[in-house]
Amino acid sequence: MVTTRAIEERGLSLYKQGKVPGSFYDGRGQEATAVGATFALGPDDPVCPLIRDLGAHLVKGTPPTAILAHYLGRAGGVAKGRDGNVHFGDPQRGVVGMVSMLPDMMVVAVGMAWAFKLRGEQRCALSFFGDGATSVGGWHEAMNLAGLHRVPAIFVLEHNGYAYSTPSSQQFAVDPVERAAAYGIAAVTVDGNDVEAVFEVTRQARERALAGEGPTLIAAHTMRMHGHGAHDDASYVPPALFAHWAARDPLTRQRERLATLGVDVDAIDAAVRAEIELATAEALAMAEPVPGDPLAGVFCEGEPPIVGRGAAPWSRFAGT
Amino acid sequence: MSELTYLEAISDALRVALAADERVLLLGEDIGAFGGAFKVTAGLQRDFGPDRVIDTPISEEAIIGGAVGAAIVGMRPICEMQFADFVACAFDQVVNVAGKLHWRIGLAAPIVIRLPCGGGVSGGPFHSGNPEAWFMHAPGLKVFAPSSAPDAKGLLLAAIADPNPVVFLEHKFLYRRVRGEVPAGTYETPQSANTVRDGDDLVVIAYGAMVHAALAAAEAIEEASVRVLDLRTLVPLDERAILDAVHDCAKVVIVDEGNYTCAAGAQVASLIAQYGFADLDGPVVRVATPDAPIPFAPVLERAALPGVQRIRDACRELLAY
Numbered sequence: 130m131v132t133t134r135a136i137e138e139r140g141l142s143l144y145k146q147g148k149v150p151g152s153f154y155d156g157r158g159q160e161a162t163a164v165g166a167t168f169a170l171g172p173d174d175p176v177c178p179l180i181r182d183l184g185a186h187l188v189k190g191t192p193p194t195a196i197l198a199h200y201l202g203r204a205g206g207v208a209k210g211r212d213g214n215v216h217f218g219d220p221q222r223g224v225v226g227m228v229s230m231l232p233d234m235m236v237v238a239v240g241m242a243w244a245f246k247l248r249g250e251q252r253c254a255l256s257f258f259g260d261g262a263t264s265v266g267g268w269h270e271a272m273n274l275a276g277l278h279r280v281p282a283i284f285v286l287e288h289n290g291y292a293y294s295t296p297s298s299q300q301f302a303v304d305p306v307e308r309a310a311a312y313g314i315a316a317v318t319v320d321g322n323d324v325e326a327v328f329e330v331t332r333q334a335r336e337r338a339l340a341g342e343g344p345t346l347i348a349a350h351t352m353r354m355h356g357h358g359a360h361d362d363a364s365y366v367p368p369a370l371f372a373h374w375a376a377r378d379p380l381t382r383q384r385e386r387l388a389t390l391g392v393d394v395d396a397i398d399a400a401v402r403a404e405i406e407l408a409t410a411e412a413l414a415m416a417e418p419v420p421g422d423p424l425a426g427v428f429c430e431g432e433p434p435i436v437g438r439g440a441a442p443w444s445r446f447a448g449t
Numbered sequence: 450m451s452e453l454t455y456l457e458a459i460s461d462a463l464r465v466a467l468a469a470d471e472r473v474l475l476l477g478e479d480i481g482a483f484g485g486a487f488k489v490t491a492g493l494q495r496d497f498g499p500d501r502v503i504d505t506p507i508s509e510e511a512i513i514g515g516a517v518g519a520a521i522v523g524m525r526p527i528c529e530m531q532f533a534d535f536v537a538c539a540f541d542q543v544v545n546v547a548g549k550l551h552w553r554i555g556l557a558a559p560i561v562i563r564l565p566c567g568g569g570v571s572g573g574p575f576h577s578g579n580p581e582a583w584f585m586h587a588p589g590l591k592v593f594a595p596s597s598a599p600d601a602k603g604l605l606l607a608a609i610a611d612p613n614p615v616v617f618l619e620h621k622f623l624y625r626r627v628r629g630e631v632p633a634g635t636y637e638t639p640q641s642a643n644t645v646r647d648g649d650d651l652v653v654i655a656y657g658a659m660v661h662a663a664l665a666a667a668e669a670i671e672e673a674s675v676r677v678l679d680l681r682t683l684v685p686l687d688e689r690a691i692l693d694a695v696h697d698c699a700k701v702v703i704v705d706e707g708n709y710t711c712a713a714g715a716q717v718a719s720l721i722a723q724y725g726f727a728d729l730d731g732p733v734v735r736v737a738t739p740d741a742p743i744p745f746a747p748v749l750e751r752a753a754l755p756g757v758q759r760i761r762d763a764c765r766e767l768l769a770y
Contacts (some may be wrong), residue, residue, distance in 0.1 A: 177524070211553060218554045225521065226554045228545050236511055240518020240526075247474075247500055248526075254518070267541075277506065312680060333600035333748045426552045427588050433557030433612035 130160040130324060130380050131397055133184040135405040136193055140200045143409070146303060149200045150356075154214045158322070158354030159287055163257065163381035164188055165327030166285045166347070167319020169335055172438040173225045177234035177256040178185025180215040181353065189439035191219045193405055197412035198316055214358075223340050232262035235271045236283060241436070242280035243346070253281035253338035255331075262307045265442030276313035281338035283331060284314075284346045287321065289353040294365045309346040312334070321349030322379040325386070345350035351379075383393055453631040456624035458598040459563075460489050462526065462605035465628065465635055467497045470525060471486075473609065475502045476512050476530030477563075487529050487565055487624055506575055506716055509538035516560045517547050517614075525609060533564035533618065534578040541717050542555075547614040548589035561608045561615050567658050568704055568754050569622035574742035577750075579707035580614035584616045585683050592683040593736040594618040595638070596660035598629035603638025610637060612712045627661065644694070648676035651764055652698040654691060656680040657705040658754065666760035673768050683713045691717055699730035700770070702763050703757055705737035712737050731770040736763050 137155040144153035156163060163184035167176055170188075179186035186196065191207060199217050207217040208226075210366030218226020227234050237258035245252040262268055263286070275282050286305055290297055296380075301308075309316035315337065319330045327349055334345035352374035356363035363371075384394045450599050453461060466473045475490060481504040484491030494502035505512050509530060516526035530536045536543065547558040568577035584590045591613050595601040601619060608615035650673040653663040660679045667675035678694045680687065701721060703714040718733045736755045744750050754756055 208553070220521070220554055220556045225556070228549070228553075230541050230545050233514060233541060233546050235493075235494045236514030236542065237518040237521070239511065240515035240520075241522050242518070243515060244522045244524050247519075265515065267510050270506075271510040271514075273506055274511045274515060380763075397549040401590060428552045429557035429559075430610040431612065433520075434555060435519050436556065 152358040161324035162321040165324040193408040203415040206416040221437040237254040242282035243410040255283040272312040279343035282344040287385035316346040321351030458602040514542040526701040532735040533566035567620040571744035577743035609639040642690035646677040648674035651700040652676040695725040711739040
């Protein structure tokens with residue numbers, strides 16, 4: 130979580146310096162949901178993150194330098210300059226990068242999970258999505274198919290209150306948790322700003338999935354503490370709502386929890402900041418991509434690559 | 450080698466692929482016990498089981514998006530849209546997820562999307578479509594459109610073996626009307642054009658069912674020697690074969706069953722205009738379905754689709770140029 134926030138703060142400052150093209154999108158306030166859920170996955174469980182889920186990439190092991198270079202559109206970035214902001218994925222580490230159309234990757238996650246079930250593999254697939262995405266037809270199709278075939282999938286709803294500027298009150302009449310029951314899908318609500326709580330419900334959802342008990346929808350209640358992107362001042366959010374959630378900041382809460390256990394959290398902060406400053410310098414030193422054949426890579430030649438396995442060096446699965 | 454209909458050739462390709470490779474899955478609506486709306490998958494669920502020949506809910510987006518998911522973890526899904534027109538319901542998954550996947554993140558989506566397409570069967574405006582041009586315009590998709598039984602089997606097997614998503618247009622009008630000698634077992638038809646009738650006064654360029662209309666038109670023109678070039682695949686488009694045919698014949702008629710504007714034939718015409726101009730002895734002529742939905746009543750449908758007579762008349766007019 131500390132790494133997530135440090136990278137995003139650095140990315141935002143690079144954007145304000147005019148070094149990041151386009152806009153900049155972060156997940157400030159939602160770090161616990163992405164990190165807690167992904168941390169509960171095994172190395173063979175693929176994840177489909179969204180733009181608020183930088184932490185999912187980090188937990189799967191994508192290096193900070195490649196992420197910062199990605200923001201900058203450099204050749205050494207994850208997408209080699211082909212896409213920007215938090216549109217990327219490192220499939221060799223089990224991260225299937227998102228498309229902007231929502232919740233398309235939830236449907237893809239159902240397909241991955243379906244294949245695991247058909248092959249009898251002890252794996253599950255996890256897809257994040259937002260409250261706004263539950264209004265799209267693809268959400269219904271994914272929920273229906275997943276419930277019907279009881280595929281080993283975990284759906285993490287990041288209920289952050291707003292889809293761009295539209296509040297959930299203008300998005301749906303029935304809460305997605307209640308709707309999950311109609312698809313035969315177990316659902317649980319969790320405090321999305323408590324990383325350990327998110328980890329625990331996801332761990333249980335994974336156990337259910339691997340035991341053949343079907344998919345789980347986890348509704349993580351959280352708050353997007355910035356606008357949709359850096360161009361959005363979020364003036365449509367009542368200040369009292371921001372204040373309410375600022376008092377529940379996921380990093381502060383975990384820091385306090387760890388401090389009582391005797392963990393030197395200041396040392397963690399300092400180490401992460403030093404790492405990210407180094408990564409930023411490395412990313413800024415990387416070359417711009419060289420325009421070549423624009424058709425390169427449009428089609429696959431040879432054996433199609435498949436999703437690999439990933440775990441951060443500090444993950445409980447590292448080295449397994 | 451045995452004589453099979455176009456439909457039987459497609460069924461045979463599916464059976465061969467299911468038997469040869471346990472990664473192959475069939476997904477679609479009513480394809481199991483019922484055998485599909487056109488019986489292309491008849492008997493396959495019985496022989497390969499419900500986990501490999503899978504009846505899905507009416508969820509085109511989930512069929513194709515789910516297939517992409519299964520493909521990126523190593524499966525080889527083949528999706529059936531009950532009619533080509535219904536692929537519109539899944540357009541986003543085809544063009545934004547499957548088509549851009551390799552360029553974007555280096556994964557690949559080796560899926561086949563089977564589209565029973567085309568008119569001539571009184572299907573009306575929602576069961577007669579020829580949506581190939583939509584997918585030619587979207588990066589990362591291959592588009593195959595066979596006209597004969599052996600090509601239908603060989604191109605479907607090529608599509609299944611291809612590491613990219615392939616939109617496979619199988620023409621409903623040809624299902625039971627066209628038959629041919631089809632080799633047994635596995636073979637792949639090249640992803641290139643094929644000269645199906647020799648001639649050097651004029652070339653008709655067509656694909657799918659229009660190849661047969663073009664052949665009938667060519668037969669009717671006794672006063673000249675008319676070549677027919679069957680494109681077979683639209684992506685990749687065999688540009689060399691097109692330009693060679695124009696070089697040899699100097700006059701060209703391009704036939705689409707798709708709607709006229711921005712059709713596959715428009716791309717062929719553009720290619721010839723830019724790179725074959727010096728070989729031309731007359732305007733590049735196109736025959737296509739007007740930019741209107743396909744009507745239901747047989748008399749109206751016949752008037753809308755480019756039949757033998759319109760192709761023959763277009764050829765005669767150009768020959769006289």
